[in-house]
Amino acid sequence: GPRFIVNRLDVEGNSAYRDGKLKRQILTRAPGFLRSGAFVPETLEEDLLMIKNLYHKKGYMDPEVSVHKKVVPSEKNRHRVDIDLIIDEGIQTRLTAVELENVSSGPPPNIYKKIKLKPGRPLRQYELKNDERRIAELISEAGHPYVKVEGRTELSSDRSGALVAFKVDEGPPINMGNTYYSGNFRTKKKILDRELEMKPGDAYSLNRMHTGQKNIRSMNIFRSVQFKPVGLKDQKEKIHLFAEVDEKPPYFFQANVGYESVKGFYLGSKIGDHNFLGLNKDAWIGGEVSQTGYWGETRLYEPRFLGTRISSDLGIFFEHDEPF
Numbered sequence: 001g002p003r004f005i006v007n008r009l010d011v012e013g014n015s016a017y018r019d020g021k022l023k024r025q026i027l028t029r030a031p032g033f034l035r036s037g038a039f040v041p042e043t044l045e046e047d048l049l050m051i052k053n054l055y056h057k058k059g060y061m062d063p064e065v066s067v068h069k070k071v072v073p074s075e076k077n078r079h080r081v082d083i084d085l086i087i088d089e090g091i092q093t094r095l096t097a098v099e100l101e102n103v104s105s106g107p108p109p110n111i112y113k114k115i116k117l118k119p120g121r122p123l124r125q126y127e128l129k130n131d132e133r134r135i136a137e138l139i140s141e142a143g144h145p146y147v148k149v150e151g152r153t154e155l156s157s158d159r160s161g162a163l164v165a166f167k168v169d170e171g172p173p174i175n176m177g178n179t180y181y182s183g184n185f186r187t188k189k190k191i192l193d194r195e196l197e198m199k200p201g202d203a204y205s206l207n208r209m210h211t212g213q214k215n216i217r218s219m220n221i222f223r224s225v226q227f228k229p230v231g232l233k234d235q236k237e238k239i240h241l242f243a244e245v246d247e248k249p250p251y252f253f254q255a256n257v258g259y260e261s262v263k264g265f266y267l268g269s270k271i272g273d274h275n276f277l278g279l280n281k282d283a284w285i286g287g288e289v290s291q292t293g294y295w296g297e298t299r300l301y302e303p304r305f306l307g308t309r310i311s312s313d314l315g316i317f318f319e320h321d322e323p324f
Contacts, residue, residue, distance in 0.1 A: 004039040006030045007072065007080035013087040016058050025050050028083065039081045048085075055089060059122025061159065064088040093123040096161040100135070102168050111138050123153065123162045135166055143203025146171030146235055174204040177231070177238035183245040186278040192216060192243070194307065204239050216243070219303075220282075221275045223248050250275040254286075264291030264324060276300070295319035 008030055011019045023029070026047035031037030048065045055063040065087050072080040098117055112118070115131040128151045136149045148169040155162050176198045181189060196212035198205065209229075217225045223246040230240045254270040272284025280303060287296035297317035305312040 002073075002079045004071070004079050004081050006037045006039050007082050009083045009085070011085045011087065014089065016060065016089055016092070017054065022051060022054070022085075025054055039083075044083070051085070051087070056126075057122070057124060059092045059094055059124065060089050061093050061123070061125075061155075062090045064090070091159045093155065093159055093162050095119050095121055095123055095164060096156070097163050099163070099165045100168055101165055103139070103170065111135060114138060117164050123164075125153070128153065128164070132166065135168070137207075139168065139170060141203075141205045141207060143173050143175065143205070144170045145174055145204055145206055145232070172235060172237065174236075175238050176200055176202045176204050177240040179241045179243065181243045181245060183247065186247060186250060186275050187221060187245070187280065188278045191278070191280050192245075194304070195219065196241075209241075216245075219280055221248055221250065221280055222246060248274065252284075256288075262292070262324060266290035280304075292324050293319065293321040295321075 006028060009023065009028060011022050014022060028039065028044045028047050029035055029037065044067065048067070051065050052063050065085060068084040068086060070082040072082065074080060095117060097119055098112070098115070100111070114134050116127045116134075117124070117131050132149045132151050136147050139147045139149075148171070149166055150169075151164060151166045153162050153164055178200055179193065179196060181192055184192065193199075195215040197215070198208050198212060213225070213227050216222070225246075226244045228242045228244075230236075230242060232239050250273050252272050252274070256268045257266070259265050266288055267290070268286065268288030270284055270286030272282070272286075274282050276283040282301040283299070285296075285298040288294065295318065297315060299313065299315040302312045302314075304310075
């Protein structure tokens with residue numbers, strides 16, 4: 001059968017977007033560089049949906065896009081197709097107000113900065129679900145991990161304005177209880193509590209809990225770490241945490257002996273502790289004796305200097321060297 005090629009594509013009725021902007025969003029185009037210009041009806045249908053989605057981002061709730069096609073037969077089995085896209089944009093809907101309902105403790109101060117839906121902006125329905133998740137996350141961080149948020153939209157009579165209201169079910173306030181550790185035979189409890197960050201009585205935060213668990217798992221003194229929160233599924237007022245840790249063997253010893261042409265025979269050793277005094281510090285002392293001299297060194301590595309996230313490394317060494 002004949003092959004159909006797009007001869008031209010024109011857009012009519014658009015004011016929110018320029019012709020060039022709309023044409024760049026669709027795949028149905030006239031022949032050009034790296035484009036065959038083939039006319040495929042299924043592709044054109046997808047292009048119409050793409051244009052509608054583009055208008056939805058600007059707050060046009062019910063845009064209509066119709067197509068007028070004209071086929072020009074050709075003698076060389078290659079028909080030309082003229083396409084006119086006729087757009088009825090409809091009414092643009094903008095937000096007039098955004099409200100939170102049933103927030104007894106008051107909304108978090110930064111909640112209106114975090115959500116995307118704001119008064120004066122176009123109404124985008126797909127952002128409603130995203131803002132529900134953002135609001136739930138912020139309220140959850142204030143100690144309400146069982147919070148539920150449901151958003152709804154109320155349009156004005158002429159559909160030019162919209163009120164968005166988020167109905168919030170905070171759930172009971174939850175606090176952090178006690179933390180119990182097992183398997184920390186050398187590691188001191190205060191070191192683990194420092195990494196966990198949340199203290200007994202603090203508002204329970206899922207994000208802070210995940211961060212604290214990640215901090216403990218990243219410590220180089222454990223083989224494995226398992227956490228079990230008690231009371232989270234039952235919505236208890238206090239969530240207690242049980243942590244089971246498996247410590248790595250902390251002590252190590254190394255020895256070396258050999259011969260090199262620049263220093264002759266040599267003998268050295270190194271001994272250390274990866275969990276010095278149970279404080280998650282790495283300490284070692286070592287030395288070497290050869291035919292050209294000797295040296296000794298001791299170092300102490302602190303991954304959290306003065307309780308901060310800054311690491312420090314302190315070392316003392318001496319060395320004596322003479323020609324071979």
